[in-house]
Amino acid sequence: MHLVFASSLVPCGTLESGFEIANAAIVDGLERAGAKVSHIGFQWPGSTLAVPERTKSLGELDVKTDTASTGQKLAWLAKAVGNRLPFASAKLRVVSRSGLRAALDDIGPYDAIVLNGVTLAGAFEDILTRKPYVFVAHNVEHQSAAEAAQQANSPVERFMYRREARHLRVLEARLVAGARHVWTLTQEDRAAFGLEASDRASVLPLVMPLSATTMQTTERVPPFDAGMIGTWTWTPNRIGLEWFLQEVMPHLPEQVTIAVAGALPAGFPKRDKRVTFLGRVVDAKQFIRQCRIVTLTARAGTGVQLKTIEAFEMGLPAVATRSSLRGIANVPANVRTADTGRDFARLLMEHIVDHRVGSVTDLDATAFRNAQIAGMDAAIKPALAAFSTGH
Numbered sequence: 546m547h548l549v550f551a552s553s554l555v556p557c558g559t560l561e562s563g564f565e566i567a568n569a570a571i572v573d574g575l576e577r578a579g580a581k582v583s584h585i586g587f588q589w590p591g592s593t594l595a596v597p598e599r600t601k602s603l604g605e606l607d608v609k610t611d612t613a614s615t616g617q618k619l620a621w622l623a624k625a626v627g628n629r630l631p632f633a634s635a636k637l638r639v640v641s642r643s644g645l646r647a648a649l650d651d652i653g654p655y656d657a658i659v660l661n662g663v664t665l666a667g668a669f670e671d672i673l674t675r676k677p678y679v680f681v682a683h684n685v686e687h688q689s690a691a692e693a694a695q696q697a698n699s700p701v702e703r704f705m706y707r708r709e710a711r712h713l714r715v716l717e718a719r720l721v722a723g724a725r726h727v728w729t730l731t732q733e734d735r736a737a738f739g740l741e742a743s744d745r746a747s748v749l750p751l752v753m754p755l756s757a758t759t760m761q762t763t764e765r766v767p768p769f770d771a772g773m774i775g776t777w778t779w780t781p782n783r784i785g786l787e788w789f790l791q792e793v794m795p796h797l798p799e800q801v802t803i804a805v806a807g808a809l810p811a812g813f814p815k816r817d818k819r820v821t822f823l824g825r826v827v828d829a830k831q832f833i834r835q836c837r838i839v840t841l842t843a844r845a846g847t848g849v850q851l852k853t854i855e856a857f858e859m860g861l862p863a864v865a866t867r868s869s870l871r872g873i874a875n876v877p878a879n880v881r882t883a884d885t886g887r888d889f890a891r892l893l894m895e896h897i898v899d900h901r902v903g904s905v906t907d908l909d910a911t912a913f914r915n916a917q918i919a920g921m922d923a924a925i926k927p928a929l930a931a932f933s934t935g936h
Contacts, residue, residue: 546929547581549652551663551673553608553637555584555600557592558890560754563851567683567730568661569754573922575659578929581802583652586665587637595608608636611778611810622705630707631712634667647671657932660720662686667716679928684848685737686834687713692845697765727929730849731872737847747927750872750920751849753858765907770897771864772804772836774829774852781846783810785866789842790817792886793884797894803840804834830859837900838862838893841869846874858914860907862900864893875916879908911923 552568560566575582583599587606594600610618640648649672658678660666663686666673676922687710694706721727722736727746729735740746773789775782787807794803794817795896801819806826815822826832833839839856840862849872856863862879866889870876885890 546579546657546932547583547653547655548575548657548659548883549649549655550575550582550584550659550661551665551773552584552586553664555586555588555602557588557597558595564662564683566851566855567751567849570751570921571661571681571728571749573748573754574918575750575929577922578925580929582659582668585648585652586661595880597814598687598915601652603640603645603648606637606639608633625712629712629827631663631716632666632709637665639669641670645672647915660724663713663720665719666725667713668832670716670719674720674723676726677730677932678723679726679932680720681851682717682721682727682729682734682738682848684730684846685717685734687717688737689781689846692784694781696784699879711913725931728924728928731847733871734847742754743889744927744929747924748872748920749924750874750917751851751854752914752917752921753855755852765837767835767837768802769804770802770835771832771838771840771893772806773840774806774826774833777813778808779804781843782807784845785842788886789840789845790820791891793840793842793889793893794819796887796890801894801897804832804836830855833859838864838896840889840893841865842889843868843871849892854917858910858917860910862896862907864889874920875909875913877910877913 549819550572556569560569572582585601587604588594588602590605590607594602621632621636624638625632628635630855658673658676660673660678660680662683664854690706690710690713694703694710697703697706725741728749729746730749730751732748735741735746735748777783777786793831803820805820805821808822809822809824833856839861841850841853843850843866850869851867853869853873857877864881864883866884867882875908881892883892
């Protein structure tokens with residue numbers, strides 16, 4: 546079976562964002578199931594295609610909103626309003642419809658399309674849904690936009706997110722209704738789409754893709770007590786970081802050392818001497834192994850937390866909020882859960898004290914990874930069967 550994986554981003558170079566990591570994991574699963582997968586979408590400026598022989602690039606494009614100029618943001622907004630599109634989809638309207646059709650035709654005969662998220666699908670919905678398709682809902686995007694509107698710092702920002710939520714709700718409903726099969730990454734997201742009892746939907750347990758999986762020694766001598774990594778410019782992640790700084794840090798002792806890696810929003814206050822902000826790091830795995838305990842602080846958003854999956858596959862001890870455990874059926878034994886700032890701080894310190902004597906020994910996470918892979922493979926089969934039978 547030949548599938549076209551239609552995504553805003555095609556595979557390029559090193560996997561960096563959670564979106565890219567999840568994409569690679571899903572493609573690994575499709576290939577394990579025997580499918581041939583070709584890619585279509587955009588690539589980052591200056592990047593090199595990972596699988597050029599199976600990729601149709603629609604061109605180089607930087608769609609990051611946080612680093613775009615005011616003029617670029619206004620141009621995107623005008624295009625979104627003029628075409629009645631979500632803002633995220635309007636940014637991808639830089640190729641012609643005939644160009645997209647020609648790129649699909651160049652791929653050759655294919656059986657079905659994997660619509661990877663709403664962004665590219667929303668920009669060219671009629672073209673990308675003309676063949677049978679499976680829809681991959683990485684998140685319930687309209688819910689995430691609505692949450693971002695509640696956290697917005699200005700009336701303009703609030704208006705933008707509310708508009709995005711309205712358009713995304715309608716778009717997601719159409720894509721779900723027309724899909725031969727729907728994949729969500731958590732049971733909660735499946736229920737949010739009204740598909741909890743439907744055999745037309747499956748939950749994909751994620752793993753780290755083969756290209757991002759490396760063997761690690763199990764013994765560490767970390768310089769930091771605790772640490773976290775993420776793209777903090779993304780609103781759901783920023784909410785979790787703010788919660789940790791405001792609600793957890795006041796309950797931690799003065800001698801504790803916390804490291805935070807990842808891009809921060811412009812002007813983000815670095816207000817606690819116990820917290821070291823490292824910015825973007827070259828090797829995420831190496832950074833997280835420098836922390837005795839991983840802190841997983843999600844408080845908003847939908848979908849699965851890829852940094853949670855990565856920490857668990859590395860066997861690292863962690864303290865996590867319940868939101869950070871979305872999509873995880875079997876939580877490892879060295880993970881503790883808390884949802885209030887006081888309880889999170891207490892469990893974190895207990896964990897830190899337990900691991901401060903000498904080196905840290907992590908769990909063998911082979912069983913966790915194998916269980917996730919088995920769950921993903923079981924979820925992929927009904928979708929491919931639906932394409933084969935035409936139902």
